[in-house]
Every structure is written in C-alpha cells, then in structure tokens.
Amino acid sequence: MFDKLESMEKRYEQLSEWLCNPDISGNPTKLRTYAKEQSDLEETVTTYRLYREAERQLEETKAMLSEKLDDEMREMVKQEVDEVSRRLEEYGNRLQVLLLPKDPNDDKNVFLEVRAAAGGEEAALFAGDLLRMYTRYAEANGWKTELIDASYTDIGGFRDATLSILGKGAYSKLKYESGAHRVQRVPTTESGGRIHTSTATVAVLPEVEDVQVEVHEKDLRIDTFCSTGPGGQSVNTTQSAVRITHLPTGLVVSCQDEKSQLKNRDKAMRVLRARLFEKYQAEQQEEQAAARKSQVGTGDRSERIRTYNFPQSRVTDHRIGLTLHRLDAVLAGDLDEIVQHLIVADQTERLSEAMEA
Known part of the structure; x- marks a missing residue:
C-alpha cells in the first residue's frame, strides 16, 4: 500500500x-x-x-x-x-x-427516472414527491436540474418523469437511489382514514459520452408530436416533442422540454445512450457473474430499498437498517445522512472483499 x-x-x-x-x-x-x-x-x-x-x-x-x-x-x-x-x-x-478502485462514473452527470408503480393515483402523487425531493437535494448540492420529459396525471402526480442533474459527483451520491420506494400514508381521497401502501421506482443512469455507446441512425425510429404540459396545459401547437425508438432493443425515449425539435432530439439521444449503457453494462455483468450483492443492494429497480411512513414520520432504508424520524426534512431534500450511511456501507463491504481477495 x-x-x-x-x-x-x-x-x-x-x-x-x-x-x-x-x-x-x-x-x-x-x-x-x-x-x-x-x-x-x-x-x-x-x-x-x-x-x-x-x-x-x-x-x-x-x-x-x-x-x-x-x-x-x-x-x-x-x-x-x-x-x-x-x-x-x-x-x-x-x-x-x-485506495479502493474508483467507480469511473462517480463524477458524471445523471439522468434520474421516477415512475409510479403500484397504487394508482396515490403512486403518481408519491412519484411527484420523490421528484421534488431529488430536485431539492440537487439544488442543495449546487447541481443544475432540468426536467427532460414527464407524463402528468390529472391531480398533479407523475406517471413517469426524467430529470437531468448536472454537477460533479452527482452519480457518486445518487447511484444508491435506484430501486423501489414505498410510501405508507392516508391518501387525500380516502374518506375512511385508512393507510394505503403505494410504490414508485427510481433509476439513476450516468450520462455517457458518444464514444462509450455507438448508436446507428438506421437503428432508430424518430417520431415527432405536439408536447403537452400538466393537465393538458401549455400545449405546443408545433410538433417539437420527439420520441426515439431504438429498434434492436425496443427502448423508447421521449423529450418535450424544449420548444426546438432539434434540442429535444439531442436531449432524447443523451437519455437513450445512458439507458443503452446501463442495459449493456448489466448484460455484461450478468454474463461475467460479476454483479456484486452488498449491503447497499444490487440497485435492481424491483428491489424495495426504502419506506416512507407518514403516520410515524419515519423513513427506513432497508438495505442498511437505517431509520430516521424526520420524514418532512427528507422529502424536503435533506438526504445527506442517508447518503453518507450508504456510502460508508458500500466502502465497508468493498474493503472486506478486498481483504478476502
């Protein structure tokens, strides 16, 4: 050493x-x-x-x-x-x-995708809560955020949304957020006061350079359409929104953030490269049986990583057994304590593996 x-x-x-x-x-x-x-x-x-x-x-x-x-x-x-x-x-x-090997993606910008899962409208509202939480956390770190694409519900939630986060070290702190997030609370539409459980999934993708993922024009189908805003507002009368389908993999990416079709296409291609990079990397890890299962989990989107319990004002990260009783602060973007515990758990696991090797 x-x-x-x-x-x-x-x-x-x-x-x-x-x-x-x-x-x-x-x-x-x-x-x-x-x-x-x-x-x-x-x-x-x-x-x-x-x-x-x-x-x-x-x-x-x-x-x-x-x-x-x-x-x-x-x-x-x-x-x-x-x-x-x-x-x-x-x-x-x-x-x-x-001296531990550094993740080559740690300093990269990220695309953070949030999708409503089980729970209908309540899951869509929770997805919106998570999106705001990450936006505020990014702002607290001095990172720039940009909503790339979003599918809204009638009562202000999100079926899915893609957020671009630009800032040094963004991936190093946010990479542990991939997985299923669960909320337990009484929905505003619930007259009987019963607690409902809903879920939303989060995927954190490092932004990759063009040279890291080769995309051929012949493998793309590009469609344009009129963009829409929350509740059907802010409808763009020109077909500036872009949807790109990667034919070999079936991956679909859309972007309607910009008024310019060219800018929307550029942003959609950045997201597509990130998704393809994640897909190819996961396949390679599976083939080599090198996907490491540690205390902070595999990062699989189906894995339940955290519960947000409103009646008890409690947040529990199931991977490391951490429980905090300050739900409001966490949802307001105060994720530092959780992130630091996850980083330490990851480092401890990797040190243990290095010593055994």
Missing part, C-alpha cells in the same frame, strides 16, 4: 511542476487533463502526508516516555500518545478507502 502511496505522491508533485510550466498553462487541453488528474490525487496525497506526520509525532512522543518525567508530565505524554495513535489509525483507515 505504501509503495503505491509513494508513487501517487511523486506523480502529484510532478503534476504540480507541470501546471506551473508556461508551456502547459498555455495549452488548454493539457492544462485541463493535468489539473483533473492532480485534483483526483489531492485527497489521497494530503491524507498520506497527514499519516506520515502523525507517525513522526507518535515516534517522538513515545521517545519522551523513556525520559525522566514527573507523574503529571508522564500522564500528559501518555494522553498525547493515545491522541496521536487515534489520528494515525483514522488516517490509515481513510487511506484504505481512498
């Missing part, structure tokens, strides 16, 4: 020198490439330097115990040894996590 860390530190220092070189700073392509590589290494190198400094401090502090000290000073030195030892262990654990 330490040989690798030494190598990473040398590379970091080399990149720092290059970025100060006028020839590099005058070349936008090289400057961007080297700056990104240095940024990717920065946290690991900084933590490694803190680890070495803690090692040095521990050695010096332990050496003091061999000197003649009065009882009060000896006790102070022992406390310092304990504190530095704790920091050293903390840095060591952090380095193990930082």
Whole structure:
C-alpha cells in the first residue's frame, strides 16, 4: 500500500511542476487533463502526508516516555500518545478507502427516472414527491436540474418523469437511489382514514459520452408530436416533442422540454445512450457473474430499498437498517445522512472483499 502511496505522491508533485510550466498553462487541453488528474490525487496525497506526520509525532512522543518525567508530565505524554495513535489509525483507515478502485462514473452527470408503480393515483402523487425531493437535494448540492420529459396525471402526480442533474459527483451520491420506494400514508381521497401502501421506482443512469455507446441512425425510429404540459396545459401547437425508438432493443425515449425539435432530439439521444449503457453494462455483468450483492443492494429497480411512513414520520432504508424520524426534512431534500450511511456501507463491504481477495 505504501509503495503505491509513494508513487501517487511523486506523480502529484510532478503534476504540480507541470501546471506551473508556461508551456502547459498555455495549452488548454493539457492544462485541463493535468489539473483533473492532480485534483483526483489531492485527497489521497494530503491524507498520506497527514499519516506520515502523525507517525513522526507518535515516534517522538513515545521517545519522551523513556525520559525522566514527573507523574503529571508522564500522564500528559501518555494522553498525547493515545491522541496521536487515534489520528494515525483514522488516517490509515481513510487511506484504505481512498485506495479502493474508483467507480469511473462517480463524477458524471445523471439522468434520474421516477415512475409510479403500484397504487394508482396515490403512486403518481408519491412519484411527484420523490421528484421534488431529488430536485431539492440537487439544488442543495449546487447541481443544475432540468426536467427532460414527464407524463402528468390529472391531480398533479407523475406517471413517469426524467430529470437531468448536472454537477460533479452527482452519480457518486445518487447511484444508491435506484430501486423501489414505498410510501405508507392516508391518501387525500380516502374518506375512511385508512393507510394505503403505494410504490414508485427510481433509476439513476450516468450520462455517457458518444464514444462509450455507438448508436446507428438506421437503428432508430424518430417520431415527432405536439408536447403537452400538466393537465393538458401549455400545449405546443408545433410538433417539437420527439420520441426515439431504438429498434434492436425496443427502448423508447421521449423529450418535450424544449420548444426546438432539434434540442429535444439531442436531449432524447443523451437519455437513450445512458439507458443503452446501463442495459449493456448489466448484460455484461450478468454474463461475467460479476454483479456484486452488498449491503447497499444490487440497485435492481424491483428491489424495495426504502419506506416512507407518514403516520410515524419515519423513513427506513432497508438495505442498511437505517431509520430516521424526520420524514418532512427528507422529502424536503435533506438526504445527506442517508447518503453518507450508504456510502460508508458500500466502502465497508468493498474493503472486506478486498481483504478476502
């Protein structure tokens, strides 16, 4: 591990020198490439330097115990040894996590798809709640959101919706949201006060580059139609909305967000590439039997991952056994605590696998 860390530190220092070189700073392509590589290494190198400094401090502090000290000073030195030892262990654990193979999609933008499942109109309303929750979470992280496509119900819910989220690290935090979400509450249409259970599914897809998924024009059927808004409002009188069908796979993507047919086609193609990438990746993992089942689940859309219980103001993530009693805050976009627990669970599982390998 330490040989690798030494190598990473040398590379970091080399990149720092290059970025100060006028020839590099005058070349936008090289400057961007080297700056990104240095940024990717920065946290690991900084933590490694803190680890070495803690090692040095521990050695010096332990050496003091061999000197003649009065009882009060000896006790102070022992406390310092304990504190530095704790920091050293903390840095060591952090380095193990930082050296885990990074998901190549972590820094990518995402397409987040929400679909109403079991529960009729109540499921459609819940899908709308989830869409707002993710929109607010994205805003809290400084990410840009854009509604690509949506199918509305008469009472303000969504049959399905596709949200584009643009921001560094969006996929790294949202990738754990794929799966079935369940809500337990009394619908506004329920006169008897009975609690109903409804579900909505979420899929989080990393946005992929053109080169990652090859799409041939001959494999596409492109239809245009007039776009519609909530409850039939904001009807576009021109056929600017676009529906693209990928004939070999049967995947269908539509976009009606823009007034321009060309822009809608471009956005629909971005979503199609993301869906194809997910499909091909899943098939490859299945063939290689490499789909890892961890504490945070497989990410399969049919897997129930979380329950939102309104009578108890409770949110439970079933993959890690986490329960929070602040439903309103979570639905308002405060997902940080849940996301952090999921990240830690994933890292713990991967560390365990790495040690067993």
